[in-house]
Amino acid sequence: MTAVFVEEGLDKGAIWHFGEVAKEQRALADGKAWADLSHRSVIEISGADRLMWLHSLTTQHLESLEPGAWKEALILDPQGHVEQQLFLVDDGSSTFIHLDRVSAPALLDYLAKMKFMLRVEVKDVSESFAILKAPGKTDDIGGPFALVPRDELAATTTAFATANLQVGMWAIEAERIAQGRARIGLDTDHKSIPNELGLLNKAVNMNKGCYRGQETVAKVFNLGHPPRRLVLLHLDGSSVDIPSHGDPVVYEGKEIGFVGSVERHYELGPIALAVIKRMTPADAVLEVKGILANQEILVPID
DSSP states (O other): OOOEEOOSSTTTTSEEEOSOHHHHHHHHHTTOEEEEOTTSEEEEEESTTHHHHHHHHSSSOOTTOOTTOOEEEEEEOTTSOEEEEEEEEEOSSEEEEEEOGGGHHHHHHHHHHTOTTSSOEEEEOTTTEEEEEOSSOOOTTSOOEEEEEGGGHHHHHHHHHTTSEEOOHHHHHHHHHHHTOOOTTTSOOTTOOGGGGTOBTTTBOTTOOOSTTHHHHHHHHHHOOOSEEEEEEEEOTTOSOOOOTTOEEEETTEEEEEEEEEEEETTTEEEEEEEEETTSOTTOOEEETTEEEEEEESSOOO
């Protein structure tokens, strides 16, 4: 297999595909694939107060996080806008976080400022650990993930490859979009709040409070609706071109939102995630760069 690499964007440097895209996507859907995600950053947080501390800083309930259980969490700004998307696991003595490499410096800086007198230590261990998408049906947060020491990476990938197909980010991203899972930095802008992205009771635990931005999340949830909503767009496959990230979504001649992630899916054809005005009719035929699109509801209108 000849690997083609991602040349730009959040996954720059990762494998894009191996030349048989449909085969890769089918294997992933069947749970018989694995992927190298070692381009992502890994941060280790150790110390006796680590889970209590992370519980207070994020949208997720982490005080009693069981070793080996992966969770998705967000960090919000004071107004409730999404700043960071984290995937965490604890091994009983340390918590490990993986996230997009471009976001790691800002997270490390924020965590350093929030340590105060707590018993926590934070360090970037990307040179020592790597993340893999392990074989198995994809779960609600994009796993199963494997956190692997880099000196064991070759042995682990060899073991995975004995009965499973290695796939690239094209397959990973096409499946993510089809499942309606928003990726921060692609399907968000500076105004995005968790309510409009379908993240409540997922990355956001609605039975906890006392985290930065919680007031906005609770107010919108209890008193109204978010002004926008995430949708899955099924694009007209007769066009050779597909939209790009950031392209405007148009309805009846007016711009109503923007395109986030876009990919060609082996069964669904060209698909995209987009954030549009909440009250856009569910049966509205939308347009992106002259390409017609039907919407699949991910976040309820009412």
